[in-house]
Amino acid sequence: MIVFDLKCGKDHVFEAYFADSATYERQVKAGEIACPLCGDETITKAPMAPNIAVANKARGKPAPAPPPQRKPTPPEMARAIGTLRRMRSYIEQNFDHVGERFPEEARKIHYGEVEQRSIYGDATKEEVSDLADEGIEVGEVPWVPRHDA
Numbered sequence: 001m002i003v004f005d006l007k008c009g010k011d012h013v014f015e016a017y018f019a020d021s022a023t024y025e026r027q028v029k030a031g032e033i034a035c036p037l038c039g040d041e042t043i044t045k046a047p048m049a050p051n052i053a054v055a056n057k058a059r060g061k062p063a064p065a066p067p068p069q070r071k072p073t074p075p076e077m078a079r080a081i082g083t084l085r086r087m088r089s090y091i092e093q094n095f096d097h098v099g100e101r102f103p104e105e106a107r108k109i110h111y112g113e114v115e116q117r118s119i120y121g122d123a124t125k126e127e128v129s130d131l132a133d134e135g136i137e138v139g140e141v142p143w144v145p146r147h148d149a
Helices: 021-029 074-094 102-110 125-133
Strands: 002-008 013-018 043-045 096-099 119-121
Touching: 002 021, 013 021, 096 102, 102 119, 102 125
Parallel strands: 096 119
Antiparallel strands: 002 013, 002 043
16 A cells, blocks of 8 residues: 555645555546545645654754654545535535625624524635634635545
């Protein structure tokens, strides 16, 4: 089993596991790999940084290795993506989509100018920061595509 960092045409970086390099090459040429965040099928290998231990010059000893980080297994990733897809479906069925008017609508709800309701839409990082400064709580949800990657 080999793991590669992959990047889609929209610069999302994600990991994928393959039996070997040839399997990766075959799947990418066949268009069988898609970005789990946006569904883009324009996939390339992303640069991967090697793990190199650096010597502690003061003592002449190698620097301690960082503790290993456990990577999620493919079944764990599949469950997480499934949960995010169910969350998206729930939001789409039960919340009002306000699109780019999200910051404006969130303010109206917060200040009691309109009836309280659940909304979702689009906002820039700056707009989200401004809402937080006003004491308006908002959350970001990773919007995964509906189809399997």
